[in-house]
Amino acid sequence: MPDPYFQHDTTGVKRMYALEMINITKEFPGVKALDRVSFKVKKGEIHALCGENGAGKSTLMKVLSGLYPAGTYDGEIRIDGKPVSFRHIVDAEQAGIAIIHQELALVKEMTVGENIFLGREPRKFGVIQWDQLYYEAETWLKKVGLTISPQTKIHSLGIGQQQLVEIAKALAKQANILILDEPTAALTESEVEILMGILEQLRAQGVACIYISHKMPEVFRLADSITVLRDGKSIATLSRTETNEDEVVALMVGRELTERYPYVKKTPGHVVLEVKNYSIWHKEKPMKVNNNIHMTVRAGEIVGIAGLMGAGRTELAMSLFGAYEGKAEGEVWIEGKQVHIRSVQDAIRSGIALVTEDRKRLGLVLGMDVKTNTTLASLKSISHLQVIDQNEELKWSQKYVDELKTKTASLETAVGTLSGGNQQKVVLAKWLMAKPKLLILDEPTRGIDVGAKYEIYHLMNKLAKEGVAIMMISSELPEILGMSDRIYVMREGQIVKELSHDEATQENIMMAATGGE
C-alpha cells in the first residue's frame, strides 16, 4: 500500500485517521441524543457503526454531514487531522464526505447522468455541457461495475442498481469518506455481493467507509473495525479480528435494567387473533415485506413484537388493520372466525384497533379538538340517523379525559396544542371508545414523557385484565421485556423467534433481531 497515511508507525497516530469526531455532544430539548461520542475512522478502512434503534447513529451522521450545523453541537471534527466546522451540507461535501441514505435520494424522472451531477453540472457560461456530463458519468458508472447507459432514467432501474448509482454519485464528488446507512436493506443477495465487492475495492483505494448496519453477518464479513453506540454514548471500538457477534450484541444492549415496568402476571384467555401463513407484498416493488407469518394473540395477553427498523413490524400491523396498500396472502382469524379485512372499516367491524406509530401524521387531525378526535372512529355509536348527539359526545370524551388523565384546557382545545403524551392519550381514547377485541399498539410510548409512559403501561395492564388482546410493537427493548407476556422477534419480514416473558433477555432478542448466531 503506497498511501503514506496508511503506514501506522511512521507518520504518527493522528495523521492516519481520515476522520476524527471527538467528544461530540448533541442535545435536543429534554434529550441528550449524543453524549461525548468519539468516533475515529482510518483511511482505507471499513468501519461499522452498530447500535439499537435510537442509539444515536443517525444523529452522529447528521452532525458529520453538516445537516446539524457547527455550533448546534459540542465537540470537534477533524478531517485528515485538521479541525473543520461545517455550517452547511455543502461544506461537508467539499471536505469529501458523502452520505448514502437509507431512502435513496435520487430524482426518479431524471437520467442517471443528471442525477450523478445534480447541482454540480459541468457548465460553460451557465450552459450545461451535456457531452462532458455523460462522458464523465459513464466513467463513474464503470467504477461501480454498472454497464448501463448514463442516459437511462432512474425509475427504470432496480433498487440495487439505484443504490450503485448513489455510490457512483458519491464517488463523483471525490468523496474520501463514504457513509452508507443500511445500504443492503432493499437489496437482493446477488446485489449485496456486488456492493460488498465495490466496498472492498474502495477500501483498497484508500476511501474510508462508515457502514451502518443492523445485520451482524454483513458487519462481520466487511468491517475492519466496529464502533458500538448505545443511548447516545460511544461504548467501544473493536477490531473485527478481536471480537465476535456475541460481544457486539452484548455491548449494544448492555444497559442495566434499572427502569421498572408495572408487569403483571396474567392468565390469557381464548385466542383472539390467529394469523396463519400470512405474507404481505410490498406496495410498489415485487418483493415481500412480510413472509409466512404465524402468530396468535390471546385475550388478556400483551404480546410484544420486537425487531429492528425495517423488520416489517409496522407493515404487519397496518396490513392486519386493512390499511397497507400491498396485497396480503394467508389467513386471519378473529375469535375462531376467519375474516377478510380489505379496509379499515372491515378491521374496526372485526374488533381490531390500531394506534399508529406516527400520531401526528396518522393518528390525529391536529386542527380538530380533543372531543372530535376522541369520537372520530365511533361516531356511529353516538349518532341517531347520522345526527351526532353532541351531549353524548361531550359525555364520552369527558369520560376518557378523566380515565386517562389527559391534561387539556378543555374538550374543545385543538389536539395540535397538546403535549406528545396527551396527544397519545387522545389517540388511545379514540380506540378505547371503539371497544376493540384486539388492540395493536405501534410504538405506543415513542416521544412521550416518563409520567405519561407509566400511565399508558398501567392502562395496557388494565385493558388486558378486562380481556382485551394487546399486540405491542416497540423498538425499546426494556419496554418489550418489561411489559410483554410473550415476545415475537421479527427480522427481514419474518418471525424468527418466540420467547416467553421469563425466557427473554435483551441479548437473545437482539441476537435474533440482528441475525447473529
Next chain:
Amino acid sequence: MEVKAVIDQQPKKKNIFGKIDIRAYTMIGALIAIWIFFGMLNETFLSARNLSNLFTQMSVTAILAIGMVLVIVAGHIDLSVGSIVGLTGGVAAILSNWMGMPTSVVILCTLLAGALVGFVQGWLVAYRAIPAFIVTLGGMMIFRGALMGITKSTTIPIFDAQFIALGSAYFTDIFGMILAAIAIVALFISMFRKRKSRQQYGFTVSPLPLELAKLFVISVLIFVFVVTMNSYKGIPFPIIFVIALALIFSFIATKTTFGRHVYAIGGNVEAARLSGINIQRHTMMLFVFTGLLSAIAALVLTARLSSATISAGQMYELDAIAACVIGGTSLMGGSGTIIGAIIGAMVMTSLDNGMSLLGMETFWQYIVKGSILILAVWIDIASRKRKTN
C-alpha cells in the same frame, strides 16, 4: 372536581351556523364598513330597493358557495359549478319552453341533471383518483359545450309565470312577518331545549340572561330585515332558498357524521382513513351536492333572467371560490364555515353593486374585487402567523 373544571371552560353556546370564529366577526365588520362606505358615497345604496336587489343578486353566488365550502374543506375544488349552472339552466329552459313541461317536472328534472353530473365528476375524483382540479376543469369546458349543443347556441326565453316566480317573486308583507315570527320562536324553543338537555347531562350552561340578550339581538336583526324588505316589495323569493340551504348545510356540516367526516378528511386524510372513514364515498357525495346546488342556483338564475343563455353562469365558480376564501375557508382544507361563505358572497356582491351604483368603470370593478380577495387572504395569513409565533 377536575371534571367540573374542564367543563366550565367550554365555550358558551354555538349557534345554528356552528362556530363563528373571530375571522367571521372580522368579515361581518368588513361588510358593515363596506356598506357604510358605499352608503356615504351614494345614498341609494342603503335604500330598501337596492338592498332588496343586492340580496337577490347575491343569492346565486351564495348558493354555489354553500356547496363549494364543503368541497374545499375536504381539500378539493370544483371549477365546474358555473358551467353546471349554465347547462342545467339550459335543460330547465328546454323542458319549460320547448317541451312545455309543468314547473314541478322542470324543477325535478333540473335537480336530477345537476346531481347526475356531480355524481359522474365525484366518481372520477373519488374512485379513479383523478385530481378534482382536472376533472372539474374538464367538466367546466364539457358542460359549457354541452349547453351550446343542446340549446343550439340560442337564448331560450321562459314564459311559464310559475317558473319565473322562483327568481323574481316577493313574499307578501304579512307572510314575511309570519316567517320572522316563526324563526324567532323557533330560536327561543331550540335554546331552551338545548339548555334543558345539557342540564340533564349535568353540563353547566351559560347564564340565561346572556343567552336571552343574544337571542334578542338576533331577533331584532331578523325583524329589521323583514321590515326593510317589506318597505320595498317584501322578502325576495331567492333569499328564502339561500337561508333554507344555509341552514340545511350548516346542520349537515356541524351536526352530522357526514359533516364531521368531511372536516376530518380535509384536516388529515390519512388519520381519517385510519379511523375507518370511507373517504371515497364522502368525496363523491360532496360533488353530488355541488351539482345539486348548482342546479338550484340555475333555477333561480334562469327564472330571474326569464331566459337561458349560453353564457349563463360563466365565471361563477370563481365568485363562489372567492366568497369561500373571503369567508375564511382555507384552501389547504379542514376549515371553513357555511356562514362565512355567505358573508363572503355578500361582500363580493356588495362590491359589485356599490361600484356599479357609483358608476365606476368595469375594469376598475375587476381590479378592486381581485385586490380585495388577495388582501383578505393576506390579512388572514398574517394574523395566523402572529398567533402561532
